[in-house]
Amino acid sequence: MGPETSPEAIDALRTALEDEARALGFAAIAVTRSDRVSRAGERLRAWVDDGQHGEMGWMADRLAWRSDPAALWPEARSVIMVADSYAPASDPMETLAARDRAAISVYAQGRDYHDIVKKRLKRLGRWLIERHGGRIKVFVDTAPVMEKPLAEAAGLGWQGKHTNLVSRDLGSWFFLGAIFTTLELAPDQPHEDRCGGCRRCLDICPTAAFPAPYQLDARRCISYLTIELKGPIPRPLRPLIGNRIYGCDDCLAVCPWNKFAHAAHAAYAPREGAAAPLLAELAALDDGAFRARFSGSPIKRVGRGRFLRNVMVAIGNSRMPALLPHVEAAVADSDPLVRGHAVWAASRLATPQRFHTLARTDPDPFVAEEWRLAAAELAREPIGSPSAEA
Numbered sequence: 001m002g003p004e005t006s007p008e009a010i011d012a013l014r015t016a017l018e019d020e021a022r023a024l025g026f027a028a029i030a031v032t033r034s035d036r037v038s039r040a041g042e043r044l045r046a047w048v049d050d051g052q053h054g055e056m057g058w059m060a061d062r063l064a065w066r067s068d069p070a071a072l073w074p075e076a077r078s079v080i081m082v083a084d085s086y087a088p089a090s091d092p093m094e095t096l097a098a099r100d101r102a103a104i105s106v107y108a109q110g111r112d113y114h115d116i117v118k119k120r121l122k123r124l125g126r127w128l129i130e131r132h133g134g135r136i137k138v139f140v141d142t143a144p145v146m147e148k149p150l151a152e153a154a155g156l157g158w159q160g161k162h163t164n165l166v167s168r169d170l171g172s173w174f175f176l177g178a179i180f181t182t183l184e185l186a187p188d189q190p191h192e193d194r195c196g197g198c199r200r201c202l203d204i205c206p207t208a209a210f211p212a213p214y215q216l217d218a219r220r221c222i223s224y225l226t227i228e229l230k231g232p233i234p235r236p237l238r239p240l241i242g243n244r245i246y247g248c249d250d251c252l253a254v255c256p257w258n259k260f261a262h263a264a265h266a267a268y269a270p271r272e273g274a275a276a277p278l279l280a281e282l283a284a285l286d287d288g289a290f291r292a293r294f295s296g297s298p299i300k301r302v303g304r305g306r307f308l309r310n311v312m313v314a315i316g317n318s319r320m321p322a323l324l325p326h327v328e329a330a331v332a333d334s335d336p337l338v339r340g341h342a343v344w345a346a347s348r349l350a351t352p353q354r355f356h357t358l359a360r361t362d363p364d365p366f367v368a369e370e371w372r373l374a375a376a377e378l379a380r381e382p383i384g385s386p387s388a389e390a
């Protein structure tokens with residue numbers, strides 16, 4: 001016997017599904033069909049064609065599936081989108097003023113959301129199958145699926161000018177997850193855009209990463225630069241990153257709709273010392289200590305090299321000569337990515353005299369070029385200026 005498809009049965013299923021999702025701790029749930037993301041595919045193609053995805057080659061791969069969720073699994077009749085709240089207890093932007101500390105984006109201060117959302121989505125999916133049959137596939141940023149346009153079509157919220165999903169009931173501190181199912185569920189109506197004349201998120205962005213409202217050039221976004229980018233951070237962008245060493249929350253933090261944010265799911269509680277660790281402490285992490293400290297955290301994914309690269313940029317931006325010893329140790333690091341960014345940091349903390357005593361010949365072409373550029377920049381700066389702000 002197949003699932004019941006009378007309008008009453010479909011409505012009852014929808015209500016029961018919502019109750020179950022809430023019991024599992026999801027803040028909201030909404031349903032759409034996989035063919036309802038009309039313009040997203042075309043806009044994604046334009047974004048990729050323009051190179052705004054930077055080095056995220058996986059965004060360009062399997063573009064046909066990503067731009068058309070219906071093609072990903074043609075048997076799917078409905079898509080259930082969930083929102084999982086990770087709202088912070090205090091304003092994350094407060095840490096930006098603490099120059100000797102690292103700002104880690106809220107989503108990365110606790111356990112990896114992929115694991116937390118997926119585990120509960122699978123439970124919700126099993127519940128659905130046990131009671132109503134059908135087949136499911138569960139996605140949390142784990143497949144070529146555009147989750148935001150699907151969530152918007154389902155009415156979980158709208159894509160704000162910062163491009164993330166915002167909701168009148170939840171603000172924007174929530175993750176998304178998707179269950180594709182062969183079951184026929186009643187779709188919800190899309191949500192109206194409530195950004196109005198507001199442009200707080202656009203104006204706060206430290207790197208001017210929005211070429212226009214609703215469009216993000218990932219190549220300038222600190223989240224991309226500190227997490228996705230594997231190589232050196234472009235020199236002109238380094239001073240704009242401040243002390244943000246893993247992701248960035250500024251455009252979310254200023255959104256007025258966040259006054260409606262729900263308390264975070266308990267599983268996202270920040271780890272001890274994760275909110276604003278000392279840069280000096282992070283600079284001292286060797287590979288074993290890095291892995292031990294960030295086991296189970298999304299931060300582990302970037303590896304020690306990229307992480308220390310980011311820490312060096314933040315130390316350079318601190319303009320605190322007291323942090324120079326940590327940079328001096330890092331100019332001899334075994335990883336050229338770390339050495340190169342340590343050279344940049346040294347040039348911002350040391351006096352020209354001190355910098356020249358550190359200078360060395362490096363066999364790596366990138367690091368050698370950093371020494372050359374830093375020396376050239378220091379030669380142009382008035383004497384004493386690097387430590388003047390300390």
Ligand code: B12
Pocket residue numbers: 039040041043044047056059105106107140141142143144145146147148149159162163164165166172173174175176177213214215216218221223224228246247248249251252
């Ligand atoms: C790639 C990616 C990134 C990239 C690119 C971000 C981006 N905006 O695309 C980088 C690394 C920069 C990034 C950063 C972050 N990310 Co991210 N990321 C993704 C990922 C994997 C794909 C997103 C995507 O498809 N981008 C491609 C672009 C083209 O898509 P788009 O943003 O939907 O583009 C739309 C608009 O540009 C619009 N548009 C274009 N032109 C025009 C013109 C007009 C007039 C209009 C109205 C609209 C419009 O249409 C496009 C199509 O819908 C998703 C997970 C997933 N699988 O979906 C998570 C995801 C979007 N990220 C998420 C999060 C939490 C973040 C960060 C907050 C993390 C952090 N604290 O550092 C930041 C936020 C930065 C920001 N302002 O977006 C969450 C967002 C949850 C939510 N509430 O929306 C997601 C959904 C992951 C998840 N499962 O929860 N991310």
Ligand code: SF4
Pocket residue numbers: 162204205206207208209210216220221222223247248249250251252
């Ligand atoms: S996450 Fe930060 S850098 Fe990226 S768009 Fe938002 S404010 Fe700009």
Ligand code: SF4
Pocket residue numbers: 160161162166194195196198199200201202251254255256257
């Ligand atoms: S800050 Fe303003 S413009 Fe940006 S998403 Fe929120 S409401 Fe929209």
